[in-house]
Amino acid sequence: MKCEDLVAYLSEYIDNDLNEALTAEAQLHLATCHNCRVVLDTTQKMILIYRRQQRQAIPAARRQRLFTQLQSAFLNKSEPTP
């Protein structure tokens, strides 16, 4: 496997989506190629940084209003006629 192939398979490698033969080839390449190792590891770091970000929530006033509206819609919904 060459660097071009490794990069092409990178995303599937991260997701454990490659078959056994390709996974073995990728691992072999990664063991000896510094650049590809860096690309793989920094891609995974990027994903971790992304997951750590502050998650945005519904602003409180909107959230409260939505809750009240939906709750009454939910509780007042009549049972389906048999």
Add this chain to the structure above:
Amino acid sequence: MSVTASSSARQSVGNMAEADLLTALKQRSPQAFSALFDTWSDKLFRLATGILEDDAEAEGVVQETFLKFFEKLEQFEPRAKVSTWLYRVAYNASIDKIRKRRPAQMWLGNDDGDGAEFFPGNLADWRYAPEAWLSSLEAQRELTRAISALPEKQRLVFRLRELDGFSTAETAEILGISVGSVKVRLHRARLLLRETLADYFSERMKREQLL
């Protein structure tokens, strides 16, 4: 550690809880409603704002999605996946609103044949950058900026896979595209975002050495 393993674990735990929740919802339990709202409202809102970039419209999408869900509730089978269903409905409602705004624009199709394959250019080794750099607000901002600069179709796939923890197949189902398209878009997004951070961290390494 594999990045995927943790997200699929999260999903399967969600599945088990979902069946119980569904039963309680069908009995119109107020607690079940609160649990449903707490679990999904922020997530659906984030998905909608990610597409619409408008809080009021996103609120409308969340409302519409839950109301549709209440209507469908009786027909939901115990094994049905509530999360995927809610996301798909919220996604479609968001896209409908976008289409009304920009009727001429072609929205997310299955076409991924655009542009040559991207190859990593910046090979700076920032794997051992200090933890403080990785968790810095500055790094977060760089990444956020790069994500908003991504083509819309890549951005959504990246979000659903990496933040919301959906599998490739679930993401395909929510967006109504093929599994192959999900993979291609995710691959491109990951490489582009990695490049942005590589540029940022290599600059920062240079800067700090000068001090």
